[in-house]
Amino acid sequence: MWVERDRIAALHRFKIFDSAHDADFSDFVQLASDICNAPVAAINMIDESKHWTLSGIQCGDRELPLSHSICAQAILQNDVFIVPDLTCDRRFRDNPLVAGEPHLRFYAGTLLKTSESLPIGTLCVLDYSPRPAGLSDRQSFALEALARQTMTQLELRRTTMNYRDGEIAREKLELALKEKGSLVKEIHHRVKNNLQLISSLLSIQGARIADPTVSAILADSRNRVRSMALIHENLYLAGNLANVSMRSHLPSLCSHLRRAYANSKIELTTYCDDVKLDLDAAIACGLILNELVSNAFKHGFSEDLGGEGCIKVELKLLQSDECVLLVSDNGRNRLPADDLKRSESLGLELVRDLVEQLHGTFTVSTDSGTVCAVSFPCKKRFA
Numbered sequence: 001m002w003v004e005r006d007r008i009a010a011l012h013r014f015k016i017f018d019s020a021h022d023a024d025f026s027d028f029v030q031l032a033s034d035i036c037n038a039p040v041a042a043i044n045m046i047d048e049s050k051h052w053t054l055s056g057i058q059c060g061d062r063e064l065p066l067s068h069s070i071c072a073q074a075i076l077q078n079d080v081f082i083v084p085d086l087t088c089d090r091r092f093r094d095n096p097l098v099a100g101e102p103h104l105r106f107y108a109g110t111l112l113k114t115s116e117s118l119p120i121g122t123l124c125v126l127d128y129s130p131r132p133a134g135l136s137d138r139q140s141f142a143l144e145a146l147a148r149q150t151m152t153q154l155e156l157r158r159t160t161m162n163y164r165d166g167e168i169a170r171e172k173l174e175l176a177l178k179e180k181g182s183l184v185k186e187i188h189h190r191v192k193n194n195l196q197l198i199s200s201l202l203s204i205q206g207a208r209i210a211d212p213t214v215s216a217i218l219a220d221s222r223n224r225v226r227s228m229a230l231i232h233e234n235l236y237l238a239g240n241l242a243n244v245s246m247r248s249h250l251p252s253l254c255s256h257l258r259r260a261y262a263n264s265k266i267e268l269t270t271y272c273d274d275v276k277l278d279l280d281a282a283i284a285c286g287l288i289l290n291e292l293v294s295n296a297f298k299h300g301f302s303e304d305l306g307g308e309g310c311i312k313v314e315l316k317l318l319q320s321d322e323c324v325l326l327v328s329d330n331g332r333n334r335l336p337a338d339d340l341k342r343s344e345s346l347g348l349e350l351v352r353d354l355v356e357q358l359h360g361t362f363t364v365s366t367d368s369g370t371v372c373a374v375s376f377p378c379k380k381r382f383a
Helices: 004-013 026-035 137-207 212-237 246-260 279-299 346-357
Strands: 040-046 050-057 063-065 081-083 106-113 119-127 267-272 310-317 322-329 361-365 370-377
Touching (some): 026 137, 119 137, 137 212, 212 279, 246 279, 279 322, 346 370
Antiparallel strands (some): 040 119, 106 119, 322 370, 361 370
């Protein structure tokens, strides 16, 4: 036996009370009336408080209280429910539609069942005169067949409606995502502009300071800010706001650093696998790159040797789901490969902190020139 709350829930899933149209079901009612030779026919839905007519012929009010509904008793039955004379049935003889206008006397109805066998209403025929013989077998079969076709129509309508609802929901979601994407892009654009403004202020301030040490410190700070600004610029220009394509970002950052040391004769080359990092990892990686390349430009090559050489930057994706950032040069050895913690350089201290944020490792080799390697897990940092 079904549970009433399940039956009501099944009925409301069809959204019949809100948007069903009589024209979609009038043919079934007309056929039921003709086959059963009955002046009244209707498709009725029964919820927890009312009897509602979806389509009907001579059926009176479209909505009735359950106390007036004969179909409210019919949905409790299993087969075609036939009452030859309503005045002789104690369940209906005092019903206002039987005792008064329109003086109904005969009722026959069959259930409208969902695919879960939950009755949500009836297809019924009525007459103003008693029918002791009820319906013939052919009429009963036809009434049940029409009820099944009515349910097929209801299911088709629900599927179509759900598809339309899904399309509307999808369009709303796409619009919301588009608006969110535009907002995020605008945020990245504004952050980039603010960082560029700070970079410009540091540049102006550095140009006004005669002390070369202080000026160099401001220049380093400017490059760090510019490194972060480039991340937001690339995100603004990119279609994917979830991550940064390092294949395009790394060369642009290196180009900026090369321009910062425009007077240098050092060659700077880059290579990058198709690596994509989230914003935090991309910023950390960019700042590490900025520190190591700047260090190589400033301290790796002696002017007395012509100040010439090569710096190579590589970002590789290993099969072990690790990223390796390599900054190598053929200049003089200058970093404490045996113990990086011995260095009091602000830049190296910043590199160590950033590597820790990436949960990575930082090593330096000075066997041939200087090779700085930063390895960090990137399984969840690339697409």
